[in-house]
Amino acid sequence: MAVNYIPRRFTVIRDKNLCIDCGCCVRQCSNECHFFDGDGKTVVSDSENCVACHRCVDLCPTRALRIEKYVCDYRENANWTPQYQQEICRQAETGGVLLSGMGTPKPYPIYWDKILLNASQVTNPSIDPLREPMEIRTILGRKPEKITVEKKGKSTVEMPPQVIIETPIMFSAMSFGSISLNAQKSLAMAAKNLGTLFNTGEGGLHPDLKEYTDCAIVQVASGRFGVHKEYLNNSRFVEIKIGQGAKPGIGGHLPGEKVNVEVSNARMIPEGSDAISPAPHHDIYSIEDLRQLIWSIKQATDNKKPVSVKIAAVHNVAAIASGCVRAGADIVVIDGFRGGTGAAPTRIRDNVGIPIELALAAADQRLRDEGIRSRISLVAAGSFRCSADIVKAIALGADACYCASAPLIAMGCHMCQTCNTGKCNWGIATQRPELTKRLNPEIMHLRVENLINAWNHEIKEIMGGMGINSVDSLRGNRLMLRGIGLSEKELEILGIMHAGE
Amino acid sequence: MKKYIIIGASAAGLACAEQIRKEDKNCSITVLTREAYLPYSRPSISYYLKGAVKENDMYLRSPNYYIEKGIDIVTSAPVRSIDKKNKTVKAGRKAYSYDKLCICTGSKPFVPPIKNINGKVNAYTFLDLASTKAVKAKANGNTKAVVIGAGLIGMKAAEGLSKICKSVDVVELSPRILPSILDEKSARSVKKYIEENGHIVFHLGDTVTEAKSNANRITSVVLKSGKELECDMLILAVGVRPETELAEKAGIKVERGIVTNPETMQTSDKSIYAAGDCTVSVDMLDGSKRVIALYPNAVYQGTAAGSQMAGGDIKLDGAYSVNAIDFYGLRICTCGLINAVGEQYSDRTVRSGDKYKRLIFENNRLVGFVLINASENAGIYTSLIENKTDLSEIKTDIFDTPSLFMFDKAEREKRLKGEIA
Amino acid sequence: MKKVYAKEELCLNCRLCEVYCKTAHSKTKDVLKANKYENPTPVSRITVYGDKMLSAAVNCRHCDNPKCVQACITGAMTKDEKTGIVSVNEKKCIGCMTCLSVCPFGCIKTGKFAVKCDLCQDEDEPACVKNCPNHALVYIDLGGAK
Amino acid sequence: MLKEGQVRIPSGCAIAAIIDRKGGLINGSEIIKSISLMHDRSNGLGGGFAAYGIYPEHKDEYAFHIFFENKEAHQKCEEFLFKHFNIDVAERIPTKKVASISNGPDIWRYFGRVNRVRMKNSRLDEGEYVVQCVTKINAAYDGAYIFSSGKNMGCFKAVGFPEDVGEFYMLDRYDAYLWTAHGRFPTNTPGWWGGAHPFNILDWSIVHNGEISSYDANRRYIEQFGYKCTMQTDTEVITYLFDHLIRHHGLPANVAADVLTAPEWDEIDRMDDEKKEYFTNLRAIYSGALVNGPFSVILGSNKGLLAINDRLKLRSLTAAVKGDRAYFASEESAIRIICPDPDKVWSVSGADPVFVPLEIENKEDE
DSSP: OOOOSOOOSEEEEEOTTTOOOOOHHHHHOTTOOEEEOTTSSOEEEOGGGOOOOOHHHHHOTTOOEEEEEOOOOOOOOSSSOHHHHHHHHHHHHHOSOOEEOSSOOSOOOOGGGGEEEOOOOSSSOOOOTTTSOOBOOEEESOOOSSOOEEETTEEOOOOOOOEEESSSEEEOOOOBTTBOHHHHHHHHHHHHHHTOOEEOTTSOOOGGGGGGGGGEEEEEOTTOTTOOHHHHHSSSEEEEEOOOTTSTTOOEEEOGGGOOHHHHHHHTSOTTOOEEEOSSOTTOSSHHHHHHHHHHHHHHTTTOSOEEEEEEOOTTHHHHHHHHHHTTOSEEEEEOTTOOOSSEEHHHHHHSSOOHHHHHHHHHHHHHHTTOGGGSEEEEESOOOSHHHHHHHHHHTOSEEEESHHHHHHTTOOOOSOGGGTOOTTSSSOOOHHHHTTSOHHHHHHHHHHHHHHHHHHHHHHHHHHTOOBGGGTTTOGGGEEESSOOHHHHHHHTOEETTO | OEEEEEEOOSHHHHHHHHHHHHHOSSEEEEEEOSSSSSSBOGGGHHHHHTTSSOGGGGBSSOHHHHHHHTEEEEOSOOEEEEETTTTEEEETTEEEEOSEEEEOOOEEEOOOOOBTOTTOTTEEEOSSHHHHHHHHHHOOTTOEEEEEOOSHHHHHHHHHHHTTSSEEEEEESSSSSOTTTOOHHHHHHHHHHHHHHHOEEEEETOOEEEEEEETTEEEEEEETTSOEEEOSEEEEOSOEEEOOHHHHHHTOOBSSSEEOOTTTOBOSSTTEEEOSTTEEEEBTTTOOEEOOOOHHHHHHHHHHHHHHHTTOOOOOOOBOOEEEEEETTEEEEEEEOTTOOSTTEEEEEEEETTEEEEEEEETTEEEEEEEESOOTTHHHHHHHHHTTOOGGGOOSOSSSSOOGGGSOHHHHHHHHTTOOO | OEEEEEOTTTOOSOOHHHHHHHHHTSSSOOHHIIIIIOSSOOOOSOEEEEOSSSEEEEOOOOOSSOHHHHHOSSSOEEEOTTTOOEEEOTTTOOOOOHHHHHOTTOOOEESSSEEOOOTTTTSSSOHHHHTOTTOOEEEEEOOOOO | OOOBTTBOOOEEEEEEEEEETTOOOEEHHHHHHHHHTTGGGOOSSOEEEEEESOOGGGTTSEEEEEEESSHHHHHHHHHHHHHHEEEEEEEEOOOOOOTTOOSOOEEEEEEEEEOHHHHHHHTOOHHHHHHHHHHHHHHHSTTEEEEEOOBSEEEEEESSOHHHHHHHTTGGGOEESEEEEEEEEESSSOOOGGGSSOEEETTEEEEEEEOOTTHHHHHHHHGGGTOOOSSOOHHHHHHHHHHIIIIISOOOHHHHHHHHTOOOHHHHHTSOHHHHHHHHHHHHHTGGGOOOSSEEEEEEETTEEEEEEOTTOOSOOEEEEETTEEEEESSHHHHHTTOSSOSEEEEOBTTBOEEEEOOSOOTTOO
16 A cells, blocks of 8 residues: 555544454445454454444444544644644645535534523513413515405415425435435425425435425525426425525535436436536626526416525625525525535635624525515525524524534434445445445435424423524524624624623 | 044144144044054154163153044054055054045154064164153163164164164265265265364165074174174164055055145045155155155145045145254254256355354255254245245345345235245 | 235345243343353354345244145154144154254254244243344244134 | 613503493593503503593694703794694693602694695605604604604503503593503603503504514614614604505505514414415515513504414403493403493403504594
């Protein structure tokens, strides 16, 4: 093996007192870290390729395996950290752009962790969600300015298409191709049972998911993969993807080896060809072009589907969001820079964009200042780790939140950040049949449902504590938030007071 | 209410009775046996001899079972005659009338012409529980036993005796042991294994010509080769012949055994059926007519006969031999045409250590196997043989451990769902 | 009757069913002891065949007309009329392996006696099914006589 | 310490109201009697009344009640008023010394009409013109606060127990066809006169008991439409919501009430299609106007009286009817002390707002 100047990252530790040599790890590791020794009976490990995905750890019947960080000290240097040195070595070797999967691991501030929630005491009773109805049903879509009635009880207003979801949590775009069909199907099944939506991403809609079109958001991205009239109509709403939080300004690249027959059919591209999504939509060079595309999609769907526009959280996100609304978007999705991805250039992922909290707060306020916030829906995306993050996002002004990483973790993802290798041991970010079959939708949709149901319960619990029994009254209710350890400027942008105020 | 009579209460007889009961809940079923015992496992007698099973565990069913099922087993009732015309059989002093009769008389030991063995108290056959009990009662640490015959019965008797007796000599006319289940090569290695593990002395290609005696006890036997072996106990296990005497006397067509329709087991008399070792079978693999005196065959025949007698639709798919046996821990499974000779046959053999695996093919079909200590999933081979599967349809090599993955998806699914048995 | 069925499209080839079958049929019922220290080593009643691309676990089909029961020369192999379970009476079994020679699925294993799946009669679900990480094994009634 | 408007202060309360549907006049002593029975529900940090039909001689003119905290504010405010309105009368509101009420501002009232020229130049309709003028003064003129701006009606409020406030303003000298009253129990603050209830804009006046937990959602919703919630009180935001829905969106009062207290989805899902569509549309369009948390609200106007209760019925509100008169109060006893023998008494349900329309042709209504 060529010397590559980079120490390995992990050590697999096998407790020989516990190992029964059953070989489960051998057969489960797609990185070939485990193998039978020369005698054909004793299992041993080679840590070189370990990515700490824990597939072996979790399946080992006797818990004989442990993964440890491989510690190999460099001379201390706060500037030239081991990571930068290693990345330089990797680039010195390959001459290529560094690629990574999932969201940025860099320690940028996570404002969710610097925002605290309120609860009722004395002056206002908290509500017990087990005894009182606690509503989290959410309606997305463009709203008319006002209702018109014939009389009390009879509405005469003509409503644009609305999408009712039973939880403010939706599953964000993950294309078939970047994730396996089984993973997408699990999300679709969960969405159906939860009364929410999943998003096809830009990979087209696989025929196996036809029965889930009622809970599908279909995406139109710069590559226009799999886009045709039927695709647009097989949905609850259509999403135009302008950008992605993890890689603003960057297109996508699904390597040809992942484009098998199924992926090729769904995307309508030749088998084995690279699926390249250009950085921009080449028919959208300005806001008026976006207006035309929205209009075209509405024509193609007979005005029956709301159209959303997904943008990455960049510096002037508030103005862009406002522009999208004025261009006709019924739903604006803002994707923060901590959001996940199947593969992104590492430098882009770790350096471009702004956090969703600030972007959301700024956009919500901007739309309110312009008096158009209540006319459209605002969806936040980009790393929601728990129900409290969701509650905070809604209180900042989001109608609903897009989650992707959390349901993936529910399905087995361990954030090993090697999605781009296509060797996902959990059958998620891979198209290899021997790996994708590891993800049984019958199990995984239940795990995802359990997760979202748990979050729903927690959201209701938190709302109850606040004395709120409808998510409508949480939305934009920033008085329920207080900052902790934030600067005046950050508080100002978030539109919240500091704890204790 | 229909009356069914079955003569003989071993494998075929019992299977026949049980199948009749499955098909017809309201009929009388009478099983007449010359033996004094309820149906028991004949093949277990050698294990009983060496003390590996208790007599109680040899019975195929519990006594209550027959009461529950309404199967009347009449023990110690040797049938003297069958009256086809009046549809009755005579056993002891009683006459039993029948609507349908099944003859499952099994086989009788073949006693070779040996001088001076008639009336000797220490000459035994080894075929049923009574004879085994007699042997077990007399055999002890000082006994010098001589077994004539190295077939399945003789070898099992020899194995059983070798655990008890001082010495065991086996005399066999053929040049190899277990000729019905082993080919030549494997017979040699099995013989070696048995010699090493069982301290049995073989005298192959030889035969006993004369017994020497003191009064009515044999003291030694003289072989054709001139050798003389000391002998306190002589076991006559040269072979068996179908027990066809009753059938013959009743005027039923008999060749080497009772002749039956190979699917329905009906004899030349349409009310009379026959099953088990007393019949002559047509081997489905090569069409030869022969007596297949093996337990599974007897059960399959008894089941088919019972079903046909009671108006059911189970037919015998065709007879073939399949056998499994062990000697001193050596496991031998064989099936089909293991000694086939002819241009159409080919074989593949692998031998390593005490493992031996030989598959015999006829053109594109598997027709036989001999597996010694290599019996994993042997039944899949058996099903290939039985179903006459065209091996060209099987993509993978069947020689290594066979599994369901030899078959295509549809076939595999059928098998996994248990639709193909 | 309820039987164990394998879904080959979901089988991971991890063979944990074998590990847990052995455990369930061990003296100690402890996964580590059963698979590492017990002597004799318990025999798994279920076997995974195939490779990483395609595999499935196979165990007794508890056939309607089991050949193993018919062929059993000692009456040790019986099919329970109520439950439909085919099981071996170890007192009667002499280990001749005639059953193994006729089982068309290859579901009977060799031990001192014939060893085969008993559907973990004392448990509500067989150990292999309970412990299959991908639910590739299901314990359901697809018809078939008892 | 921050006062009301600079900080949001949660508070509990007592409310009461009387209306004569036929426009018969009721003396102020009645409502004082009713509200004073609920003395313990307030803590002396705010009390107030709204009275409709009290200025028949000025019924076509806006009656502005204003607190002045200093001369400069008084002067600047008057300048503004005189510029934007044709003021006929400017006078101190008569008050009486009451021991428990002190340190009050200078309290004036003005009767006048809009300056039509200015209004035309502003391209606003009359209501919007008045509201913007009031909002401007309240937001931009430190020390001046318009707390009543309707026609033929007026609010009277102060820091003190409501019965003392009634005595202070000598309300037994006023007769009105509709009275609302409020006693306040704010927490953590010395009360501020402007923070007392009722809250008023144009003809709308609101008294409210409770604390709405949806406050900031409602505030940020209504502020999209030009309102500025300077008071940071529930009453203020509820008043604006009603004003917006009724005046801007032209909704009937009972539809506006449905917006604020829309039924739960569980209930909507069981309704017939027409109703389901109605409420679904209401909730979709006005999700930001849904009022959540414990509240009971009485909205007075020249069209009648609307009483609403929160969806979970977390706050008490009792209603009674006797002849032409309807009575409302946080406690039943506060009704029975002035109407011992009502025809009907009931507890206002969250799902079913009570609207008592004024059955006379209101001449002020154009």
